[in-house]
Amino acid sequence: MKLPAVDAVIIGSGAGGGVAAHELSRAGRHVVLLERGRNQQWTETKHDELRSQRTTVLGNAFGPDDREVRLVKLGEATAFREVHASDGSYGNIATCVGGGTKSYGAMAWRFLPKDFQMRSTYGAPDGSSLEDWPITYDELESYYERAEYAIGVSGQRGANTFEGARRRDYPMPPLPFNKEAKKLHAAAKGLGLHPFPIPMAINSVTYDGRSACVQCPFCVGFACEVKAKGSTADTVIPKAVATGHCELRTECVATEIMTDAKGRATGVVYVRAGTRIEQPAKVVVVSCSAIESARLLLNSRSKMFPNGLGNHNGFVGRNLQSHAYSGAYGYFEDEFWDGLGPAACIALCDFNHGNDGIRGGAMLANEFIRLPYLFARTAHPPKAATWGLEHKTRQRRFYKRSMALQGPVQEMPVFSNGVELDPQRKDSFGVPLLRMTGKRHEEDLRTARFIASKAEAILKAAGAIETFLKLPGSATSFGQHQAGTCRMGNDPKTSVANSYCQLHSVDNVFVVDGSVHVTNGGFNPSLTIQAVAFRASEYIVRNF
Amino acid sequence: MSSLSRREIIILGAASAASAAPALTFFTARQAALVTLIAEQVIPADEDPGATDAGVVYYIDRQLAGTLSQFAPLYRESLVAFEPMREMPVGAQTEFLKAVEKKEHGEAAARLFNAIIDHTMQGFYSAPSHGGNRGEVSWKMLGIQREMGGHH
Ligand SMILES: Cc1cc2nc3c(=O)[nH]c(=O)nc-3n(C[C@H](O)[C@H](O)[C@H](O)COP(=O)(O)OP(=O)(O)OC[C@H]3O[C@@H](n4cnc5c(N)ncnc54)[C@H](O)[C@@H]3O)c2cc1C
Numbered sequence: 001m002k003l004p005a006v007d008a009v010i011i012g013s014g015a016g017g018g019v020a021a022h023e024l025s026r027a028g029r030h031v032v033l034l035e036r037g038r039n040q041q042w043t044e045t046k047h048d049e050l051r052s053q054r055t056t057v058l059g060n061a062f063g064p065d066d067r068e069v070r071l072v073k074l075g076e077a078t079a080f081r082e083v084h085a086s087d088g089s090y091g092n093i094a095t096c097v098g099g100g101t102k103s104y105g106a107m108a109w110r111f112l113p114k115d116f117q118m119r120s121t122y123g124a125p126d127g128s129s130l131e132d133w134p135i136t137y138d139e140l141e142s143y144y145e146r147a148e149y150a151i152g153v154s155g156q157r158g159a160n161t162f163e164g165a166r167r168r169d170y171p172m173p174p175l176p177f178n179k180e181a182k183k184l185h186a187a188a189k190g191l192g193l194h195p196f197p198i199p200m201a202i203n204s205v206t207y208d209g210r211s212a213c214v215q216c217p218f219c220v221g222f223a224c225e226v227k228a229k230g231s232t233a234d235t236v237i238p239k240a241v242a243t244g245h246c247e248l249r250t251e252c253v254a255t256e257i258m259t260d261a262k263g264r265a266t267g268v269v270y271v272r273a274g275t276r277i278e279q280p281a282k283v284v285v286v287s288c289s290a291i292e293s294a295r296l297l298l299n300s301r302s303k304m305f306p307n308g309l310g311n312h313n314g315f316v317g318r319n320l321q322s323h324a325y326s327g328a329y330g331y332f333e334d335e336f337w338d339g340l341g342p343a344a345c346i347a348l349c350d351f352n353h354g355n356d357g358i359r360g361g362a363m364l365a366n367e368f369i370r371l372p373y374l375f376a377r378t379a380h381p382p383k384a385a386t387w388g389l390e391h392k393t394r395q396r397r398f399y400k401r402s403m404a405l406q407g408p409v410q411e412m413p414v415f416s417n418g419v420e421l422d423p424q425r426k427d428s429f430g431v432p433l434l435r436m437t438g439k440r441h442e443e444d445l446r447t448a449r450f451i452a453s454k455a456e457a458i459l460k461a462a463g464a465i466e467t468f469l470k471l472p473g474s475a476t477s478f479g480q481h482q483a484g485t486c487r488m489g490n491d492p493k494t495s496v497a498n499s500y501c502q503l504h505s506v507d508n509v510f511v512v513d514g515s516v517h518v519t520n521g522g523f524n525p526s527l528t529i530q531a532v533a534f535r536a537s538e539y540i541v542r543n544f
Numbered sequence: 545m546s547s548l549s550r551r552e553i554i555i556l557g558a559a560s561a562a563s564a565a566p567a568l569t570f571f572t573a574r575q576a577a578l579v580t581l582i583a584e585q586v587i588p589a590d591e592d593p594g595a596t597d598a599g600v601v602y603y604i605d606r607q608l609a610g611t612l613s614q615f616a617p618l619y620r621e622s623l624v625a626f627e628p629m630r631e632m633p634v635g636a637q638t639e640f641l642k643a644v645e646k647k648e649h650g651e652a653a654a655r656l657f658n659a660i661i662d663h664t665m666q667g668f669y670s671a672p673s674h675g676g677n678r679g680e681v682s683w684k685m686l687g688i689q690r691e692m693g694g695h696h
Binding site: 047048049050057058059216217339371372373375376377386387388389391392393395396399400 | 585586587588590592594607611612638641661662664665666669670671673674682683685686687688690691692
């Protein structure tokens with residue numbers, strides 16, 4: 001079936017795709033927004049720990065289901081292993097309208113100026129393809145601002161002394177500190193550090209027709225009951241649809257980008273309920289998140305592009321990265337759990353850069369509320385009993401007397417980390433399965449140990465009677481923060497897209513999601529994905 | 545039921561006390577009694593209720609017939625390794641499970657015990673709508689009933 005042509009088809013309705021749909025439709029372009037998942041409602045999952053995107057024991061609450069399979073070779077593994085979508089090694093974000101932003105924690109970080117210039121700041125270590133971004137923080141600043149206003153960010157201007165210049169204040173004041181944050185604030189200050197309220201895409205006051213946060217404990221991993229969380233599903237996407245120019249089509253799986261004899265894109269092939277549909281378009285925007293965007297390009301093969309669309313240099317799918325989370329847990333004598341969400345509310349950037357002998361680092365933040373099952377399985381010290389009276393006693397004693405401080409260590413990109421198509425096996429839509437390889441650079445593990453020791457020192461200063469470290473292993477976890485597979489750059493020899501997310505070799509295809517990140521900052525990435533998406537969208541509107 | 549010992553009848557009785565006992569869909573009554581013994585070791589009653597009081601076995605039973613069916617073969621094939629526990633006093637059961645953990649009763653038994661630990665934690669600490677945590681006993685124990693119940 002072939003449909004009438006539209007101006008643009010956007011594939012994937014997550015952090016990046018949602019913004020592109022908003023910007024293009026508001027500029028009067030006729031847009032089709034394809035989403036593989038459903039438009040999930042809060043009532044489907046509610047406040048149910050086992051139906052969240054935090055634990056997958058009963059499957060991925062926000063998709064995809066376990067029919068999805070990947071082949072992974074992680075860390076020291078020497079062979080590929082088959083994993084289903086709810087396996088931690090699969091590398092999942094989510095599959096639903098809003099993508100990751102429907103169930104994310106909603107920390108809304110701007111990267112620091114140096115995060116865009118990692119190679120010139122530190123030099124690339126052996127075995128890493130570390131590069132600078134082709135744009136600077138200053139060039140992105142006004143787009144960060146647009147992202148903050150479009151999705152609604154609460155924060156305190158000037159509180160993060162390490163942040164780059166900011167023209168305009170946050171649209172909302174910060175969320176209040178909980179008791180835990182007050183304790184950490186005093187301890188960090190005492191150590192001469194610079195703690196501040198985390199910028200959150202969660203309404204501290206009524207904003208843009210959406211309610212203020214009611215401070216329930218169900219943020220990260222859940223859809224927000226009152227839509228106080230700035231998911232693209234509740235902000236830019238409904239606005240795009242309301243323009244009358246954007247058609248959201250759910251449960252549509254894009255399988256291929258079509259091209260003409262000259263190698264330009266002519267539209268997208270997708271499958272809906274078993275039917276193959278062709279959607280012609282003048283512009284194609286790929287926003288499937290780093291792993292699936294690379295897969296779609298690699299599967300769009302033609303005479304001009306035998307190795308996949310835009311893959312003239314073999315870079316599509318390479319440099320896949322995420323974050324090496326590390327930190328520490330602390331147990332205390334006194335009770336301070338107050339049950340107020342989002343709970344993650346205090347951070348510091350003292351260790352993002354300028355660490356002796358270390359390339360980059362990470363922001364450190366306190367944790368979202370750990371719900372009881374997750375606490376039972378992940379928050380006990382490594383040597384403590386995992387069952388029996390001792391476990392129960394610890395659970396009872398420390399559930400309200402513990403906290404974690406951790407951060408996303410910026411990984412050194414490695415060219416051989418990434419995805420490629422399996423030569424034989426295909427999924428039910430006829431798309432080849434992915435093979436995924438990921439082994440962390442030693443540098444990441446060293447930085448992680450450094451960051452964890454800093455977290456531990458702060459917890460001790462806050463009065464922890466017992467602490468233990470959470471350290472990453474050599475197997476990369478490509479889930480929530482996946483990035484880098486279609487890196488942007490000025491040189492078409494060593495990058496896939498230009499700084500406007502436009503493929504170097506196909507001028508009407510754009511990759512607007514985490515794929516284009518050259519490096520991933522020491523922060524959760526979604527606000528940066530969105531700032532880049534605003535910039536790319538502006539360029540598309542100007543040129544098409 | 546005829547093959548249940550008096551002790552097992554008492555245990556299952558406690559597991560299904562309070563409200564009417566849910567029907568078993570995966571386990572036989574005999575298997576359920578054994579899983580109940582193991583789960584009670586994982587989260588024993590003390591001044592607060594344990595796995596039996598919380599009806600954890602009904603969570604496991606329901607999930608094995610549904611979402612956690614990938615574990616069904618492991619339970620079906622390896623539960624027999626825990627048979628000796630039935631007539632042991634509680635302290636000896638604990639020692640037995642420590643040996644299981646060290647793989648002294650084989651790889652499969654260790655794997656099953658690991659799964660039972662996880663499934664017991666799930667059933668005990670998650671929402672009662674999944675079949676366990678009857679009366680929200682774990683949330684009461686932690687003092688988080690108000691927050692978890694969603695009555696913010
Ligand atoms: C539990 C959780 C907590 C998180 N917390 C934070 C946080 O606090 N702060 C932060 O910055 N980030 C957070 N993240 C990460 C954040 O959600 C991601 O970085 C972000 O959503 C990535 O954006 P994206 O546009 O690259 O892809 P996504 O948001 O993943 O969107 C991709 C979309 O494309 C769709 N898609 C894929 N393939 C196809 C296809 N072939 N056809 C049609 N549609 C397709 C997918 O279904 C998906 O909806 C969190 C994520 C999770 C899951």
